[in-house]
Amino acid sequence: MHPSDSDRPSPNGRATPDDDDVIIRATGVTVSFGEKTILDNLDLDVRRGEILGFVGPSGAGKSVLLRTILGLNPKQAGTIEILGTDYERANDAERLAVERRWGVLFQHGALFSSLTVLENIQVPMREYLDLSPGLMEELARLKIDLVGLAPDAADKFPSELSGGMIKRAALARALALDPDIVFLDEPTSGLDPIGAADFDQLIMTLRDTLGLTVYMVTHDLDSLFQACDRIAVLGERKVLVEGPLSMMLEFDHPWVHSYFRGKRARTIVQPTQTANAPVGAA
Numbered sequence: 171m172h173p174s175d176s177d178r179p180s181p182n183g184r185a186t187p188d189d190d191d192v193i194i195r196a197t198g199v200t201v202s203f204g205e206k207t208i209l210d211n212l213d214l215d216v217r218r219g220e221i222l223g224f225v226g227p228s229g230a231g232k233s234v235l236l237r238t239i240l241g242l243n244p245k246q247a248g249t250i251e252i253l254g255t256d257y258e259r260a261n262d263a264e265r266l267a268v269e270r271r272w273g274v275l276f277q278h279g280a281l282f283s284s285l286t287v288l289e290n291i292q293v294p295m296r297e298y299l300d301l302s303p304g305l306m307e308e309l310a311r312l313k314i315d316l317v318g319l320a321p322d323a324a325d326k327f328p329s330e331l332s333g334g335m336i337k338r339a340a341l342a343r344a345l346a347l348d349p350d351i352v353f354l355d356e357p358t359s360g361l362d363p364i365g366a367a368d369f370d371q372l373i374m375t376l377r378d379t380l381g382l383t384v385y386m387v388t389h390d391l392d393s394l395f396q397a398c399d400r401i402a403v404l405g406e407r408k409v410l411v412e413g414p415l416s417m418m419l420e421f422d423h424p425w426v427h428s429y430f431r432g433k434r435a436r437t438i439v440q441p442t443q444t445a446n447a448p449v450g451a452a
C-alpha cells in the first residue's frame with residue numbers, strides 16, 4: 171500500500187488510518203528499566219502492506235520498542251495488538267498463531283554459524299511446522315530463490331558468504347513461514363551503497379508481490395527516501411511524527427528537521443520530493 175490522501179496528521183502528528191488497514195497498533199506503551207523510562211505513552215500504527223521506516227536518534231529506544239512488540243521485553247503500560255491479537259494477554263495457542271505470521275531479521279542476527287543456509291532457513295519450519303524433510307528442503311530452496319541467492323548458496327555456511335548474502339539468507343529465514351509481517355532491524359547496515367540499494371529493491375519487490383508488511387528500523391536515509399511508504403520518528407520517548415516523507419519535511423522539530431533536511435539528506439532528496447510528495451513517489 172502506498173501513502174494516500176488518508177494520511178492526515180492528527181494534533182500530535184499521528185496519521186489516522188482506517189482500522190481495517192492497521193496490522194500493528196501500539197497504544198499508550200510505556201517501558202522502563204529501573205528508574206529510566208525509555209518509552210512513555212507511545213502510540214504507533216503500522217498498516218497492512220506498507221513499508222514503515224522507523225527512525226530516531228541512537229539510544230532513543232527503537233530496538234526496545236521492536237523487542238517489546240515481539241513480546242521479548244516487558245512493558246509497564248499500554249497495549250500492542252498484532253493482527254488483532256494482544257500478544258501479552260493471548261493464550262499459548264493464540265501467541266503461536268501470531269508468531270507464525272511474523273518473521274524477524276535482527277541487526278546482528280545472525281544465522282547459526284554451524285548450519286548451512288538451507289538448514290538455517292529450516293529452523294523456523296522445524297519449530298512451527300510439521301513437514302516432511304523433502305518438503306522442507308523444497309520450501310527452503312524456494313526461499314533462497316525468492317531473496318535472489320544462487321542455488322549453490324544453500325549448502326554454504328555463513329562464514330562462506332558476503333555481508334549482502336548473509337542479509338539475504340537471514341531474510342530468507344525470516345520469510346520461512348510465509349509471514350504477513352517482517353521486522354527488519356537495520357537491514358542495510360554494513361552493506362555498500364549498491365548492496366543496500368539492491369536490498370531495498372528486494373524488500374519493495376517482496377512487498378509488491380507477497381503483500382508483505384515491513385517494519386524496518388533504519389538509519390539509512392536512502393532506504394527511508396526510496397523504499398519506505400511511511401516513516402515514524404521516535405524521540406522524547408514517544409513517536410513524534412508518523413506519516414509520509416512530506417510530513418517529515420514539514421514537521422517542526424529540531425531533530426526531525428536536521429535529519430530530513432540536513433546536509434546528508436539534501437544530497438539524497440530529489441528536487442521533486444518536496445512538501446507534497448510522499449516517499450518513493452518522485
Ligand SMILES: Nc1ncnc2c1ncn2[C@@H]1O[C@H](COP(=O)(O)OP(=O)(O)OP(=O)(O)O)[C@@H](O)[C@H]1O
Binds near residue numbers: 208227230232233234
Ligand atoms: N535490557 C535493558 N536494560 C536496561 N537498559 C536497557 C535495556 N535495553 C535497552 N536499554 C536502554 O534503552 C535505551 C534505548 O536502547 P535501544 O537499543 O532501544 O536504542 P536504539 O534507538 O535502538 O539505538 P541505536 O540506534 O543506537 O541502535 C538505551 O539507553 C539502552 O541502554
